[in-house]
Amino acid sequence: MNNIERGLLQSVCENNMFGAKKYARCILLNNKAKSNEYFCNEMIHKLDMEDEMVLPANLKGLLFVEDPKETFKEGRYYLSSREQAVSEKIFRMCHASQKLAELGVNYVNSTMLYGESGTGKTTFGRCIAYKLGLPFAYLNFTRVIDSYLGATSKNLSNIFDYVNGRKCVLMLDEIDAIGMARKSKNEVGELSRVVIGLMQNLDRLTGDTVVIGATNRLDIIDPALLRRFTVKHEVVRPNREERLGMVRKFFGDVGYDIPEDKLQKFAEPGDTQAGLENRMIMELVNFYSEQEDSVEEKIDKQGDNNVYDQTTA
Numbered sequence: 001m002n003n004i005e006r007g008l009l010q011s012v013c014e015n016n017m018f019g020a021k022k023y024a025r026c027i028l029l030n031n032k033a034k035s036n037e038y039f040c041n042e043m044i045h046k047l048d049m050e051d052e053m054v055l056p057a058n059l060k061g062l063l064f065v066e067d068p069k070e071t072f073k074e075g076r077y078y079l080s081s082r083e084q085a086v087s088e089k090i091f092r093m094c095h096a097s098q099k100l101a102e103l104g105v106n107y108v109n110s111t112m113l114y115g116e117s118g119t120g121k122t123t124f125g126r127c128i129a130y131k132l133g134l135p136f137a138y139l140n141f142t143r144v145i146d147s148y149l150g151a152t153s154k155n156l157s158n159i160f161d162y163v164n165g166r167k168c169v170l171m172l173d174e175i176d177a178i179g180m181a182r183k184s185k186n187e188v189g190e191l192s193r194v195v196i197g198l199m200q201n202l203d204r205l206t207g208d209t210v211v212i213g214a215t216n217r218l219d220i221i222d223p224a225l226l227r228r229f230t231v232k233h234e235v236v237r238p239n240r241e242e243r244l245g246m247v248r249k250f251f252g253d254v255g256y257d258i259p260e261d262k263l264q265k266f267a268e269p270g271d272t273q274a275g276l277e278n279r280m281i282m283e284l285v286n287f288y289s290e291q292e293d294s295v296e297e298k299i300d301k302q303g304d305n306n307v308y309d310q311t312t313a
């Protein structure tokens, strides 16, 4: 047994997770065998993500940091050509912002997704984090404002202090909750200060953070806040071809062989991605409950036959 293995075992026996992870990382980094390469890379990725996901106490319940490998279901997600083009733009901006940082030019990689509810804005944010292999840091403004309006500015500063300089995708979801136009009739003094604070925080972000905003109400977002987002992209309901793609992917992933006539019905344009997903789930519910019914019927029939056999015997 070498010293690293000894250290690992000792740390585990003493319930010292910090030490155990340190030795585990050494073993993974020292591995030279090609056959273990994939495993080692996956484990190093997990350790890195875990480090990133430990939040300071003052951010618990405000910001949620996830490993998108755990939370994003690629096998069920249909990436339309429109969203594909946006994600490519974001990847290019990642590259450019690194170069610009080297030149001392600050540039924030920021995209605002807008569109009606259920079209997949939040899911697309997760998809970007997944594709970039970065932690997904999620902030929902409705929740932050509901529970902490008085402390929102301070909370936002704490969140941005934590995020700044970290490689991650920061999703500012339901941003309209604070983004209401500063000059609108509904203006509330505190919210107005929060909007200004958010803009200042965005301005001091470094190029490592990818910012994705999302809203159903682009019309009430302060134009000065909107200007901080270099790309604005509307996420819309799927067309026929996209619906077919989404349905095929979803049912393919769950291993359900959808009959052609039903597939064509799902493809008819209409509801949002969320609506379509609900209908696909109902299709599975019906399929499995019908299967259950037919098994029960068989059992009942068998029971009846047994009774008949006994009475006629």
Ligand SMILES: Nc1ncnc2c1ncn2[C@@H]1O[C@H](COP(=O)(O)OP(=O)(O)OP(=O)(O)O)[C@@H](O)[C@H]1O
Pocket (backbone or CB within 6 Å): 076, 077, 078, 079, 080, 116, 117, 118, 119, 120, 121, 122, 123, 124, 215, 216, 246, 273, 274, 275, 277
């Ligand atoms: N492109 C897609 N492929 C497969 N499923 C999708 C896609 N887009 C969205 N969905 C599904 O639709 C549902 C709604 O998506 P999501 O919550 O991201 O919408 P949203 O635009 O953020 O809605 P809201 O504005 O109400 O927050 C999710 O359960 C998601 O799995």
Ligand SMILES: [Mg+2]
Pocket (backbone or CB within 6 Å): 121, 122, 123, 173, 214
């Ligand atoms: Mg959403």
